Amino acid sequence: MRMHLVFGTGLVGSYLAGNLALTGHQVRVIGRDKTIKALTKGLRLSDYQGNAAQVPAIYQYHSREQDIVEVIWLTVKCTSLNLAVRELRALVKTGSIVICCQNGLRAVHQMRTAFPNCKVFSAVVPFNVVRLEDGTLHRGSEGRLTLPKEIRRVLPELSKTLNSELLQVRLVSDINAIQAAKLQLNLSNAVNALSDLPVKQMLEDRGYRKVIAHLMREWLEVASTNRIALAKVTKVDGKWLPFILSLPDFMFRRVAATMLDIDPTVKTSMWWDLQQGKPTEVEDLNGEVVRQGVLARNYCPANKVIIDLIYEANRQRRETGSYKALSASELLNEIKIKRLEKSSYKI
Known part of the structure; x- marks a missing residue:
């Protein structure tokens, strides 16, 4: 053997x-x-x-x-x-x-x-x-x-x-199409880390779901422009996930009950990395969207702001031993601001 x-x-x-x-x-x-x-x-x-x-x-x-x-x-x-x-x-x-x-x-x-x-x-x-x-x-x-x-x-x-x-x-x-679809799902990892909540509790909040929807839409747009195939890895096609995530809570619970069928204690690996002051995979997830966005001539402001916020949270963790959790409204507001200004993020 x-x-x-x-x-x-x-x-x-x-x-x-x-x-x-x-x-x-x-x-x-x-x-x-x-x-x-x-x-x-x-x-x-x-x-x-x-x-x-x-x-x-x-x-x-x-x-x-x-x-x-x-x-x-x-x-x-x-x-x-x-x-x-x-x-x-x-x-x-x-x-x-x-x-x-x-x-x-x-x-x-x-x-x-x-x-x-x-x-x-x-x-x-x-x-x-x-x-x-x-x-x-x-x-x-x-x-x-x-x-x-x-x-x-x-x-x-x-x-x-x-x-x-x-x-x-x-x-x-086609493992590449599976990876591209998994990347879409993994864009929520950084939101989970910034929220400092279990994944299930985060998904029960429409505000956080709308943040994730913004991130996913940007990836779907640049993947389409750059002809990157995404496999179907969930019960619904990935192109519908931003719409489903944006639904009001009572509709989301009915339409996407399986998304909430997870252990209530689960948090993402990026949350664990932030808690321990380790480098995160944000460059390999949200950063990939931004890099593909350059090729597609797409600014990807939502993913850029999430990258900046993860770096800021990591800085806070190193200097003070903790970082400030961000509410959904704070994240949405940061994305709105980023759309109106040029990002300092370097690719």
């Missing part, structure tokens, strides 16, 4: 490593010492549908095992990719299989440039993972781990052997 290495032991990486172990794969990890120590004691996985399982111990990768590692799951955030490239140079070999699980659109290109002799694939992780008080890694929202069909040429067994109640897998013909 192939040896799988999970590079990055954050919430998603640890959940993936746990599922690999649970489904009988040989797995090793590279990541934070504290997290690896916890993994060696075993871990518990659960999900929002009530499934749960206890996973046996997972151990750290050692250099003496280098010759048997065939599959590398890259689960660090976009902000850590440069560091990951440097560390992986001692691990990868010709023919190594690297699976990039990052948000945004650029990770796979960076890894293919860095490792031209490897087989590099994109993966889309559409669900959210949180750590509960008892240490359980909990998948708090729906979605299947999505991989390109061409991965079957090198890992023909993966979609069956990795599939479980706690992690469903699907293969698609």
Whole structure:
């Protein structure tokens, strides 16, 4: 059986490593010492549908095992990719299989440039993972781990052997369109971080939904101009999401009940990054919209203002230990102002 290495032991990486172990794969990890120590004691996985399982111990990768590692799951955030490239140079070999699980659109290109002799694939992780008080890694929202069909040429067994109640897998013909659609959904991450609310509570507020709708409209406009295809990854086509998000609360609850069918404690990874004073992925999400907007000659003021506000929140967090949460009306007002002035944001 192939040896799988999970590079990055954050919430998603640890959940993936746990599922690999649970489904009988040989797995090793590279990541934070504290997290690896916890993994060696075993871990518990659960999900929002009530499934749960206890996973046996997972151990750290050692250099003496280098010759048997065939599959590398890259689960660090976009902000850590440069560091990951440097560390992986001692691990990868010709023919190594690297699976990039990052948000945004650029990770796979960076890894293919860095490792031209490897087989590099994109993966889309559409669900959210949180750590509960008892240490359980909990998948708090729906979605299947999505991989390109061409991965079957090198890992023909993966979609069956990795599939479980706690992690469903699907293969698609156009992973780029899935990533572009996921980017549309991820534009809400920064709003969640700035609101300092759980995702469910944020979505129950029409004001915050209208902010997200502004961000999505800009992405849909520049994607259309630049001929970037977006797959359908939700029950309704993504082009209708801005309209649905803008509906009055009572209509939204009826039309989009499944959007609220998430764990009430879930917050996005960008919220966690801000809380811990870490760099965020805003440049890879909202920043991608702005970069594509330059090509489309579209100013994208809503996404620009969100970028500026995330940087300001991060500055506040570094200097004072906390940052000021922003109300929906404050965010909407900032977007209105930004439309009337030139942004100082540099692309």
